[in-house]
Amino acid sequence: PHPPARAVNANGPPFPPPARAYHPLRADTREPDDGPPDNSPLAYAPTPETVGDRADRLFSKVTLSLKGVEEEQRARVEQLTVDAGDAASNIEKVLTRFKIAVPEQAAVKPDDDDDDSAVGGPYAEPENGDNFNNSLAQLDTALTRLEAVRSTAEALPFRNPAIGKEITSPFGNRRDPFLGRLALHSGVDFRFAAGETIRPTAPGKVVNAGWTGGYGNMVEIDHGNGISTRYGHMSEILVKAGDMVGRSDVIGLAGSTGRSTGTHLHYEVRQNGRAVDPVYFLNAGLKLATYIK
Structure with a gap:
């Protein structure tokens, strides 16, 4: 069928077509919506966490935590290794200055069962699969070296025989x-x-205890490495030759025996039989105070 004829205005343009009636139930009568489309996502409902999911999450947290603890421990071990090495080097410098033999670091002996008569192969760098154990091994080596030089220093007369x-x-x-x-x-x-x-200023073996000329009552102690100390003019001697004494042992009482003008202690340090200035040892002892007991 033909569309209906439009009314004509004799004095002007044609009349506009009549407005279409809007019916709420008819889709063909709905006016177009000029607004943007609704693109909002659909609501998401998460699935509940299972026992396995929770276990995996907890395991991941524990693993990260343990890794952090291991890193902290390894850093601490590495610092201890450096400190032990520095202390050993400082003690070695003092011993070398006094021409004291520095003990060699103990070497790891191979097992008796190791047979190297038929082995070989190209050299390859060792695997670095366990850094923490390697750090512990390095610390053990550094502490072994420190203990060796420290024991040598503690056996020598670096202390003051008359503090104050x-x-x-x-x-x-x-x-x-x-x-x-x-x-x-x-x-x-x-x-x-x-x-x-x-x-005494260091542990050692009493090699002389008695009247010794101008020393009066004198005690001489051998500390090893060619070093000995003498304590003269005592009023009474409390040890005998052959005794092993420690730093806390009393070896005698102060007096004025022998060539003496008054009560005092005559203290000597001898190296390979030759008298040396005890002050050198006392000053070195001040530098070693933080490293030896």
């Missing part, structure tokens, strides 16, 4: 108090009160 006491006569040439002429004073004199206890 006044030095009345140093080592070296001086005017002899009895002859009035120049003479070598082979030790250091410390002022003591009569009867005060005397202790």
Whole structure:
């Protein structure tokens, strides 16, 4: 059928077509929507966590936590290794200065069952599968070296025999108090009160204990490595030759026996039989104070 004829206005343009009636139930009468389309996503409902999912999540957290702990422990072990190496090097410097033999680091002996008579192959770098165990091995090596040099230093007379006491006569040439002429004073004199206890500056073996000429009552202790110490002018000797003594043992009482003008301790350090200035050892002891007991 033909569309209906449009009404014509005799004095102007044609009348506009009549508006279409809108019916709420008819789709063909709905006006177009000029707004944007609704592109919002559909609502998502997560699936509930299973026991296996929770176990996996917890395992991942534990693994990360353990890895962090291992890294911290390895860093601590590496720092301890560096500290032990530095301490050993500092002790070695002092021992070398006094021409004391530095002990060699103990070598790892191969097992008796190892047979190298028919083995070989190209060299390849060792596997680095267990860094933490490697760090522990390096720490063990550093501590072994430190213990070796520390034990050597602790056996030598680096301590003060008279802490807080006044030095009345140093080592070296001086005017002899009895002859009035120049003479070598082979030790250091410390002022003591009569009867005060005397202790050795390092452990060792008593090689002489008795009256010894100008020393009066004297004790001499061998500390090994060619080093010995002498303690003179004592009023009483409390050890005998052959005794093994430690730093805390009392070896005698202060006095004024022998060539002495008053109560004091005459202290000597001898290296290979030759008297050396004890102050050198005392100063070295101050540097070693943080490393030895």
